[in-house]
Amino acid sequence: MDTKVLQQLAPKGVLNAAIYTGNFLLVTGKNPEGGPSGVSPDMAQCLANKLGVKLVLKPFNNQNEAVDAAASGECGIVLVGSDPARAERIDFAPAYVEIEATYLVSKDSRFSCVSDVDSPDVHIAVFGVSAYGLWMQRNIKNAKLIKADSLEASLELFISKKLDALAGLRPGLITDLQRYPDYKLLDGHFMTVQQAIATKKGNLEASQFLNQFTVDSVSSGLVAQLITNHGVNGKLSVTTI
Numbered sequence: 001m002d003t004k005v006l007q008q009l010a011p012k013g014v015l016n017a018a019i020y021t022g023n024f025l026l027v028t029g030k031n032p033e034g035g036p037s038g039v040s041p042d043m044a045q046c047l048a049n050k051l052g053v054k055l056v057l058k059p060f061n062n063q064n065e066a067v068d069a070a071a072s073g074e075c076g077i078v079l080v081g082s083d084p085a086r087a088e089r090i091d092f093a094p095a096y097v098e099i100e101a102t103y104l105v106s107k108d109s110r111f112s113c114v115s116d117v118d119s120p121d122v123h124i125a126v127f128g129v130s131a132y133g134l135w136m137q138r139n140i141k142n143a144k145l146i147k148a149d150s151l152e153a154s155l156e157l158f159i160s161k162k163l164d165a166l167a168g169l170r171p172g173l174i175t176d177l178q179r180y181p182d183y184k185l186l187d188g189h190f191m192t193v194q195q196a197i198a199t200k201k202g203n204l205e206a207s208q209f210l211n212q213f214t215v216d217s218v219s220s221g222l223v224a225q226l227i228t229n230h231g232v233n234g235k236l237s238v239t240t241i
C-alpha cells in the first residue's frame with residue numbers, strides 16, 4: 001500500500017468515514033453497536049479492509065456537515081451524492097450507484113412528463129441541500145423552487161401549500177404515495193443522483209486510489225452484492241463505469 005495513500009486517508013491507522021444518514025436507501029438500519037448500516041457504510045468497511053486499517057464511521061444527518069468533515073481533513077472520506085458545488089471542496093471518485101429523481105404531482109395535474117414541470121408559474125417543493133436540489137438550482141429555468149430544510153419538510157410543504165410538484169428520489173416518492181394516494185408519479189426522471197466516495201482536495205494519491213477502488217467494486221460485482229444484502233434491489237442502480 002502506498003504510504004501517501006495511507007497518510008491522506010488514514011494517517012493514524014484509522015479511516016474516519018463521514019456517512020450521511022439521511023439517505024434511506026444507502027443507510028438502511030443500525031449495526032449492533034448502534035452505528036449506521038447499509039450500502040454506504042459497507043463500502044467504507046470494504047475500503048478500510050483494502051487499506052488494512054480500522055474503520056470509524058462518523059454519522060451526519062446534514063449533508064453539508066458531512067462534506068465539511070472531509071474537506072477539513074477531519075474524516076479521510078465522505079460518502080455522499082456527487083455534485084459540482086460539493087466538488088469545489090472535495091474530490092469525488094466515480095459514482096458507484098445512482099438513484100432516479102422525479103416528481104410527485106396530483107392525479108389531476110396537467111403534467112404528463114418530467115419536462116413539463118419546468119414551466120412558468122409552477123412551484124416545486126424540494127429539499128434544498130439534497131444532491132437533486134442542488135442540481136435543480138442550476139438547471140430549472142422557468143419554475144420556482146420552494147426549498148425546505150429536510151426531506152419530510154419538503155413533503156409537508158408540498159401538501160400544505162398545494163404546490164404543483166414535489167421533487168424527490170423515486171423510491172422515496174413511491175413510499176409517499178402509500179400515504180397520499182391522490183397523487184401520482186411522473187414517468188422518467190429529471191436527473192440521477194450519483195452516489196460516490198470523496199476525499200479532501202489535494203489528496204492526489206488518495207483520489208487515484210479511490211477511483212480504482214470504485215471501478216473494481218463495480219466491475220467485481222461487490223456493489224451489486226451489497227445492494228442485494230441490504231434489500232434495496234430495484235431502488236438503487238449500479239453505475240456503468
